[in-house]
Amino acid sequence: MIVNDTEYIRQAAATRVQVLSEALPYIQQFAGRTVVVKYGGAAMKDSTLKDKVIRDVVFLSCVGLRPILVHGGGPEINSWLDKLGIEAQFKNGLRVTDAPTMDVVEMVLVGRVNKEIVALINQAGGLAVGLCGKDGNLIKARPQGQEGIGFVGEVCGVNIKILETLASNGYIPVVSSVAADETGQAYNINADTVAGEIAAALGAEKLILLTDTRGILKDYKDPSSLIPKVDIQEARELIATNVVSGGMIPKVNCCVRSLAQGVRAAHIIDGRIPHALLLEIFTDIGIGTMLIGSQFTS
Ligand SMILES: Nc1ncnc2c1ncn2[C@@H]1O[C@H](COP(=O)(O)OP(=O)(O)O)[C@@H](O)[C@H]1O
Numbered sequence: 557m558i559v560n561d562t563e564y565i566r567q568a569a570a571t572r573v574q575v576l577s578e579a580l581p582y583i584q585q586f587a588g589r590t591v592v593v594k595y596g597g598a599a600m601k602d603s604t605l606k607d608k609v610i611r612d613v614v615f616l617s618c619v620g621l622r623p624i625l626v627h628g629g630g631p632e633i634n635s636w637l638d639k640l641g642i643e644a645q646f647k648n649g650l651r652v653t654d655a656p657t658m659d660v661v662e663m664v665l666v667g668r669v670n671k672e673i674v675a676l677i678n679q680a681g682g683l684a685v686g687l688c689g690k691d692g693n694l695i696k697a698r699p700q701g702q703e704g705i706g707f708v709g710e711v712c713g714v715n716i717k718i719l720e721t722l723a724s725n726g727y728i729p730v731v732s733s734v735a736a737d738e739t740g741q742a743y744n745i746n747a748d749t750v751a752g753e754i755a756a757a758l759g760a761e762k763l764i765l766l767t768d769t770r771g772i773l774k775d776y777k778d779p780s781s782l783i784p785k786v787d788i789q790e791a792r793e794l795i796a797t798n799v800v801s802g803g804m805i806p807k808v809n810c811c812v813r814s815l816a817q818g819v820r821a822a823h824i825i826d827g828r829i830p831h832a833l834l835l836e837i838f839t840d841i842g843i844g845t846m847l848i849g850s851q852f853t854s
């Protein structure tokens with residue numbers, strides 16, 4: 557009996573230690589490297605999962621990586637617009653943003669969602685600093701240019717100094733996707749786009765988008781149709797052929813843009829899987845869709 561118990565304990569311990577041991581080469585490889593994580597509104601709804609994402613980000617920081625968290629909050633914006641009697645409208649996955657909607661977007665993303673995430677990271681033992689594009693001129697915005705979409709912006713500059721200063725001193729920057737143009741006008745920028753531009757400007761090791769699907773699907777209604785790996789050219793074709801639609805369009809676009817500017821790998825992964833971030837970064841199990849630059853295809 558004691559032998560069996562001992563054997564059981566030995567095996568259980570071996571399994572746990574194997575996971576830690578498997579992580580070592582990844583921890584060594586990525587120490588000091590920047591990982592930009594986009595935490596999407598769709599994957600933020602479950603509070604238990606949210607705690608796990610927060611702990612994972614703190615884990616990344618504790619083992620020497622430099623995580624930068626860019627958050628969304630689309631569903632929370634929708635819920636506040638609804639309470640205020642303002643109709644939510646989208647064009648090609650982007651929120652049509654008139655002046656009253658812009659006020660709500662800023663209040664919800666910068667005032668509420670950002671500060672909630674900062675507080676959760678700090679509670680979990682990390683040191684988070686919340687920023688929006690306006691802080692330290694982190695992001696310079698200009699109109700995105702689509703007809704009839706209002707104050708939707710795109711990124712025309714990133715001040716990487718502020719992020720590097722924070723990250724190199726052990727702080728975890730938490731970024732919301734509101735920024736201003738040179739006149740001070742606020743713009744609502746898709747959070748995937750902001751994550752992609754920050755990753756590109758920093759030359760990040762990885763861009764990881766956490767969302768509520770398994771990754772890019774051939775048929776978005778069929779979870780078994782996951783596409784595990786695509787290069788830039790294939791990703792562009794997925795958009796051109798409408799395989800990718802709605803909120804997945806800015807995701808694929810920002811991955812393609814960041815890869816073209818030197819980010820080594822971009823991943824669209826399922827934020828509903830507990831500890832999806834740790835699985836993706838520190839284990840041999842690749843999850844979701846990995847997008848790679850053409851120079852890395854063999
Ligand atoms: N080919 C596709 N594969 C996976 N999801 C897709 C695809 N085309 C469209 N989508 C939609 O994109 C959504 C993810 O975008 P979005 O809701 O904006 O996420 P987030 O809030 O995480 O940014 C999925 O829930 C899905 O409905």
Ligand SMILES: CC(=O)N[C@@H](CCC(=O)OP(=O)(O)O)C(=O)O
Binds near residue numbers: 650
């Ligand atoms: C222009 C635009 O669409 N901005 C987004 C910004 C938030 C976001 O991107 O949130 P998710 O990541 O949760 O979708 C919006 O207003 O919903």
